[in-house]
Amino acid sequence: MRRPPAFWVLSGFFALFVLFLYGPVITIVVLSFQGPSGGLTFPMQGMSLHWFGRLWEGVGVVDIWAAFGRSFRLGLVVMVLTVLVSLAAGYAFRRRFPGSGLVFYAAVASLIVPSIVVSLGIAVMFRLLDLGVTSVGEALGIEWFAESFQTTAGIYTSGLGAHLTWTLPFGLLIMFAVFNRFDGRFEEAARDLGATPWQTFRHVVLPIVAPSLIGIGLFGFTLSWDEAARSSQALGGDQNTLPLELTGLTTTVTNPEIYALGSLTTGVSFAVILSALLTIRALRHRAAALRAKG
Template sequence: MSEKRPRSFYVLAAVFALFVLFLYGPVITILILSFQGPQGGLTFPMNGFSVHWFEQLWQGAGLVDISIGLWNSLKLGLLVMVLTVVFSVMAGLAFRRRFRGSTLLFYTAIASLIMPSIIVSLGIALEFHIVDDTVMKIADAYDVEWLYDNYQTATGLFTSGLGAHLSWTLPFGLLIMFAVFNRFDKSYEEAARDLGATSWQTIRHVVLPMVAPSVVGVALFGFTLSWDELPRSSQAMGAANTLPIQLQALTTTVTTPMIYALGTVTTAISLLVIATALTTVFIVQKRRRRHGSDAGQGVV
């Protein structure tokens, strides 16, 4: 006889269901409304079912060219992802041993998490404005004409924008890699060195394969956090607009389900990145199990 579930189980299950609905309800609503018919509006009930608004989005009818913002966000997100992985892994390796100033450096690296994002963005923008003023003063002092003719601003997608996004993604990557390396068993590295492996070979063939799932997680954090970041982009991008900035502007001007279609497309891209990361982790773990099985058979 199975034990009957207490009433508290059903109460907690209902609360959890409401919580999940609260989290994903808006996404589901936007997904449904993006398939409104040509005469559909921004609210329920739906007026037909079609992909009309996706076609309009693709043609750019009635909107600014969102492909520019999409492409900017994609390029910036991929670069942020790569840099976040590289810096996080290097920092994780470096912090395995204490060194002078390590504690101060650690708290400095994660301090941006507790700062309001809009303030960080404004501070970065002001820093680059100071750079612009300094360059202009140098041009005035030394009468450098090519600076007057060619220099516009240091603020841009891959300068101030990149710095703003890294100030958001790097702390998460660092915390993940610090946690991973704090639990890492150094005996594997010692065994590799006993077998004649160099330091680089040990990192490449022993350390990195073992922490690969966590590295994929850092990459996922890096891209997704950059992909939908708005507050830190608002003041630091200069003339370049990312997709979240364009979306914010469109919410005040677009009165058709085309904005929902755009939201569905961007959500689909995020889900695709997540699926790619999970697939990569699955492949890495499968290869690791296969290599372990082959090694065990070789020993036998």
């Protein structure tokens, strides 16, 4: 069957879109495999793993592996909290309650506010909290506390809050859509068979929404892993995450070592995405097998 001209026009447009979307990533990955004398642009000067070896040894005065660990651990915490809060909120919003509309719009409002404004707001809030803690310490006469206290801001306080303002709205919107299409007859059948509310949730609701929860976890980790703008004012010093360190290195590192680091972080993101897709596929195969047996 002969393709109409519109098909080729749209196919070409789509190919350009994919190239625009993934071209920069492919370029960074390719340039990270340059030889020892390679630079930041084409043409390539040989091919080797030299810059990955340099990356393993460390990047100047920056402890890049410590930042890697902080970002990875923070991403896991953000992922777990995003999944739990989104599931609980989705379950709660299945029934209307007073103020539900206000709660919903307040939850997703951070998607509209510019990221740097959110970061500045969190920084100011924690500075005020620091002043309050210091004042309480001085008022109670705890001198050692007032002298040793530095800040309440940190990777799992201000940093965690900044990342959750970015990941939670996505998780909430996904769960609201999932439960909006959820067939309540499954729960009614479970209750008719004598299941308790917990058994209904554990054996009926959770298996059905599990693929969506894995998707939310994927969103939570990858959005946290790549987040820089909302962390820029909420973190700092020896608490910087990997994206913040990477942003700082772009002004000081002038060799493909920065590309090797970019390739590594991109590889972690793709590994998480692949793991999530394989897990979702396994759950679907398991569900299909159970239906076949039943």
